[in-house]
Amino acid sequence: MASLVKTFPVSLPFLRIPESSKHHFQVKVRSLDSGANSTSTGFSSDSVVVNGRSFTRGKDEVESLFDGGAVEQKEKSVAPLVDDENERFMRLSSVREKNRGKGAISEDMDVLWDDGYGTKTVKDYLIASKDMIRPDGGPPRWFCPVECGEPLKDSPILLFLPGTDGVGLGLTLHHKALGKVFEVRCLHIPVYDRTPFQGLVKFVEDTLKFEHASSPNKPIYLVGDSFGGCLALAVAARNPQIDLVVVLVNPATSFTRSQIQPLLPVLEAMPNEFHSLVPYLLSGIMGNPLKMAMVDLEDRLPPRAKIEQLSGKLTSLLGYLSVLSEIIPKETLVWKLKLIQTGSSYANSRLHAVKAEVLLFASGQDSMLPSKNEAQRLKKGLQNCQVRYFKDNGHTLLLEEGLSLLTIIKGVGKYRRSRKVDFVRDYVPPSKSEFERKSTQTCRFMQAATGTVMLSTLQDGSIVKGLAGVPTQGPVLLVGYHMLMGIELQSLVGEYLKQKNILLRGIAHPAIFGGRFESSSSEFNFQDWIKVMGGVPVAASNFFKLLSSKSHVLLYPGGAREALHYKGEAHKLIWPEQQEFVRMAAKFGATIVPFGGVGEDDLVELVLDYKDLMNIPILNNYVRDIAHSGPRVRDEAKGEVANQQLFVPGLLPKVPGRMYFLFGKPIETTGREDILRNREEAQQLYLQIKSDVQANIDYLLKKREKDPYRSVFDRMVFRALYPSLQEVPTFDL
Numbered sequence: 001m002a003s004l005v006k007t008f009p010v011s012l013p014f015l016r017i018p019e020s021s022k023h024h025f026q027v028k029v030r031s032l033d034s035g036a037n038s039t040s041t042g043f044s045s046d047s048v049v050v051n052g053r054s055f056t057r058g059k060d061e062v063e064s065l066f067d068g069g070a071v072e073q074k075e076k077s078v079a080p081l082v083d084d085e086n087e088r089f090m091r092l093s094s095v096r097e098k099n100r101g102k103g104a105i106s107e108d109m110d111v112l113w114d115d116g117y118g119t120k121t122v123k124d125y126l127i128a129s130k131d132m133i134r135p136d137g138g139p140p141r142w143f144c145p146v147e148c149g150e151p152l153k154d155s156p157i158l159l160f161l162p163g164t165d166g167v168g169l170g171l172t173l174h175h176k177a178l179g180k181v182f183e184v185r186c187l188h189i190p191v192y193d194r195t196p197f198q199g200l201v202k203f204v205e206d207t208l209k210f211e212h213a214s215s216p217n218k219p220i221y222l223v224g225d226s227f228g229g230c231l232a233l234a235v236a237a238r239n240p241q242i243d244l245v246v247v248l249v250n251p252a253t254s255f256t257r258s259q260i261q262p263l264l265p266v267l268e269a270m271p272n273e274f275h276s277l278v279p280y281l282l283s284g285i286m287g288n289p290l291k292m293a294m295v296d297l298e299d300r301l302p303p304r305a306k307i308e309q310l311s312g313k314l315t316s317l318l319g320y321l322s323v324l325s326e327i328i329p330k331e332t333l334v335w336k337l338k339l340i341q342t343g344s345s346y347a348n349s350r351l352h353a354v355k356a357e358v359l360l361f362a363s364g365q366d367s368m369l370p371s372k373n374e375a376q377r378l379k380k381g382l383q384n385c386q387v388r389y390f391k392d393n394g395h396t397l398l399l400e401e402g403l404s405l406l407t408i409i410k411g412v413g414k415y416r417r418s419r420k421v422d423f424v425r426d427y428v429p430p431s432k433s434e435f436e437r438k439s440t441q442t443c444r445f446m447q448a449a450t451g452t453v454m455l456s457t458l459q460d461g462s463i464v465k466g467l468a469g470v471p472t473q474g475p476v477l478l479v480g481y482h483m484l485m486g487i488e489l490q491s492l493v494g495e496y497l498k499q500k501n502i503l504l505r506g507i508a509h510p511a512i513f514g515g516r517f518e519s520s521s522s523e524f525n526f527q528d529w530i531k532v533m534g535g536v537p538v539a540a541s542n543f544f545k546l547l548s549s550k551s552h553v554l555l556y557p558g559g560a561r562e563a564l565h566y567k568g569e570a571h572k573l574i575w576p577e578q579q580e581f582v583r584m585a586a587k588f589g590a591t592i593v594p595f596g597g598v599g600e601d602d603l604v605e606l607v608l609d610y611k612d613l614m615n616i617p618i619l620n621n622y623v624r625d626i627a628h629s630g631p632r633v634r635d636e637a638k639g640e641v642a643n644q645q646l647f648v649p650g651l652l653p654k655v656p657g658r659m660y661f662l663f664g665k666p667i668e669t670t671g672r673e674d675i676l677r678n679r680e681e682a683q684q685l686y687l688q689i690k691s692d693v694q695a696n697i698d699y700l701l702k703k704r705e706k707d708p709y710r711s712v713f714d715r716m717v718f719r720a721l722y723p724s725l726q727e728v729p730t731f732d733l
Contacts, residue, residue: 109152109180111503115406115431116147116176122399125172129327132167133191140189140203143168148179152428154417157211158182158221161204161228162189163252163396164336165327170225170398177406181415181428182221187228191332197342201234208235212242217418222356223247223405225398226369227336230343236358237350244356245414247405249397250363254374255344259367260337351381358382359414361403364391371395386412390523402523407434411528413513423513423536424545429503430532435494449656450599451715452491453707453730454499456663463662463733467499470663471591474550477581478504478663480595480693481573482556482563484606485649488597491659493533493554505546506554508535510631511646543581547588555581557690560644566609570601571697576641579686582675586682589670594689595663596696598704602657608650623647656712658730660704662696707731 142159158178162168166189171178178184187204189195195203204222211220222244224232229251236246255261328336362375372389379385388408393400406428409415416426456469463469470476482488493504512527512535536542538559546553556562557575565574585592614620627645667689674681707730709715715728 109429111429111497111501112432112435113180113429114176115180115404115433117173117404117431117433117437120173120175122172122396125169125399128169128172129165129167132169132188133327137192138190139193140187140195140200142185142207143188144183144185145169145172145175145179147175148182148184149176151179151183152181154218155181155183156218156221156417157215158184158223159204159207160184160186161222161224161231162187163226163228164333164340166191166193166336167327170228170396171223171405173399174405177404177431181406191327191329194335197231197234197339197346200231201238201346204231204235205238208239208242208244219243219245219416219419221245221247223249224251225249226252226395227340227343229253230340230347233347233354234343234350236356237347237353240353240355243419245416246354246356246358247409247414248358248360248378250361250366250369250371250395251347251374251378252340252369253344253347253378254369254371255340257374258369260369261341351378354382356384357414358385359409359412360385360387361397361408362387362389363393363395363397364389365393366395368395386414388412388523404434404437407532408524408528411524411532413531422545423542424505424549424551427505427534427536429534434532435497449603449712450491450659451709451712451728452495453658453660454495454663455661455733457665459665461665465730465733467496467663469666470500470593471666472500472502473591474552475547475585475588475590476552476666477547477585477590477592478552478554478595479557479581479592479689480555481571481597481697482558483597483600484563484565484570484604485651486563487600487603488659488661489530492597492661495661496552502552503534504554505534505536505551506530507538507543507556509560509646510537510539513537514631540584543584547584547590553590557581558641560646561641564610564645564647564649566611567606570606571598571701573690573694573697574640575690579682582669582682582686582689583679586669586672586675589668592667592669592689593663594667594692594696595661596693596698596700597659597661598697598700599657599659602654602710603659604651604653606649607652610645610647610649612650613647658704658707658710658712658715660700660730662700664692664696703731 160168160171162170168186168188171184171186175184185207189200208220208222220242222232222235224230224246226249229248230253232246232248233251233253236244252258358378360375360378362371364372366372375387375389379387390397390402393402397403398405406415410428413421415428416422418426453465454467455463455465456467457463458469470478489506493506496502496504508530512530536546543553557580558573562574565572582592610623613623627647667685669675672681672685675685676682704710709718709728709730718728719725
């Protein structure tokens with residue numbers, strides 16, 4: 001039995017929406033030829049079911065895959081329903097299939113791209129849902145929102161499985177971002193459809209198997225919201241051989257312990273005339289209205305204006321709650337609750353069979369389901385499960401402020417386009433909203449306190465403010481000193497991106513990517529920020545790929561030993577005795593820029609280093625276990641740098657001073673064949689780079705003593721006196 005998949009944009013004329021507000025969706029169409037050995041080659045001989053309407057072109061009997069797996073025989077159409085517009089869409093779809101992947105899909109993305117965050121709100125979801133739920137008599141089907149656009153080449157499939165509403169628009173706030181890196185398809189379950197849970201499982205499973213057969217080396221993403229979480233787990237349990245990444249958002253597997261289940265008999269007995277009150281009763285427990293209204297709130301407004309804007313948005317939102325009674329009529333609500341009850345039991349009985357990677361989002365203010373406790377239970381019951389906890393959000397997490405689904409997927413290292421993550425090929429640069437919102441969220445203190453000064457050296461040896469002396473054309477290798485706990489990273493990477501619009505790809509310790517030290521208590525932590533901002537695990541293969549792609553690479557030869565130095569070692573270079581990167585840089589003709597940074601001693605005081613911690617009973621066993629269980633780097637290295645013990649030092653904050661960076665004179669390696677042939681020449685260049693880094697550090701330590709704005713209080717006074725100036729002055733060069 002052969003299958004044909006077609007995707008094309010379709011307007012919805014039968015909804016009778018005004019032209020000014022008509023929504024367009026891309027609809028996934030599956031047609032099935034009855035012949036065992038035949039395949040469909042076009043739409044001309046098949047009946048295509050789109051949103052419940054049949055467009056027939058000369059075929060007596062057709063079969064539909066939109067009924068949860070059962071095959072429904074249909075009578076020959078009395079009159080064709082294909083109008084001129086639909087014929088045009090059909091022709092466009094055929095052209096689109098032929099041209100798919102031939103240039104319409106970009107291979108690269110610009111840094112600080114527009115992900116559309118804040119342009120859509122729950123209000124848009126309710127309006128679009130009202131348009132989609134008009135009875136059409138059709139069974140479940142897939143559609144792809146037009147606003148998702150064309151994804152990157154070789155992007156994986158993402159199948160969205162909706163919650164209780166069944167509309168399939170739960171990703172409204174995320175369509176534009178997800179559409180850049182996924183082929184997004186959303187499941188729509190019509191209001192009056194009564195497909196049983198097993199039928200829905202079979203329907204999703206058929207799609208899953210088809211996509212896997214088409215691209216066996218790509219992962220398939222299943223995003224299940226509430227009830228959709230039960231559906232995703234059930235499908236994953238039945239298909240352990242398929243490479244799946246399952247994202248669960250407040251899954252309804254805890255339905256038997258929820259506050260909703262006892263209401264089922266009450267809802268069944270409730271008169272129809274009272275059902276219009278249900279949306280207003282449920283609105284308080286379905287989600288956090290404040291979080292929903294804050295999605296597109298302007299952050300830079302003064303407090304009073306923010307309150308006024310938020311009040312207006314909340315008032316406007318309440319006016320749309322009546323749509324919920326149309327999305328879920330009484331009979332449908334009762335049916336859906338029974339469906340959830342069945343799905344919860346089905347999924348829970350098969351958790352042991354789930355082999356897929358699972359990423360679970362749990363809301364702390366979910367009044368509909370005990371999502372926090374359920375997340376802890378599922379983490380123990382599933383073989384490979386990561387949890388992110390959103391303490392201030394409600395049940396409808398995907399429609400609330402504070403969550404960017406793509407950002408979290410990238411932050412936990414779950415985005416990939418093949419069986420294994422390729423940290424260079426699969427990397428998606430940060431969007432503008434990610435940089436502005438997440439960097440502020442994780443690095444707010446550093447941005448406000450450090451008052452970072454960036455200096456660079458021109459080819460004639462003169463030092464200037466800014467990064468004019470750092471080449472723009474890659475590959476560029478920045479080599480420097482790693483401050484205590486990597487405290488300089490936020491300022492360095494952020495300022496580099498702001499001033500040059502180029503993202504630094506940092507070589508990081510593999511412990512950051514292993515997940516061992518991650519905590520589910522935060523929705524987005526510093527380790528997530530490192531991954532989103534381009535960090536890659538230290539490995540020769542990754543270094544090779546970055547230089548070959550002409551990236552700007554950030555390298556710390558001192559590694560973890562330098563970042564976790566002991567007392568009295570501030571601003572001391574702890575590098576390997578032999579060069580590790582010079583010949584690789586020369587192979588690609590990379591420009592090496594040695595840089596120094598100072599300021600850690602103006603921000604924190606080191607009170608407990610590794611030696612101190614090992615002298616504390618009980619605590620020393622814990623520190624030793626962490627150090628020995630972590631991934632080992634440079635086991636074969638010699639000298640002090642080989643002693644890379646992972647630990648968390650004891651730090652005390654200081655009244656913030658200032659952070660300074662000086663990028664030295666660029667060193668060209670293009671044409672340096674002597675470095676490739678002669679190890680001694682490479683070693684001499686390595687020692688020169690190390691000497692330049694130390695000279696930069698010494699220069700900054702001396703010059704900062706003459707900075708009149710080194711203290712945070714002096715900078716605060718300056719900003720108060722001169723609010724129009726963007727930068728606070730520093731010492732004279």
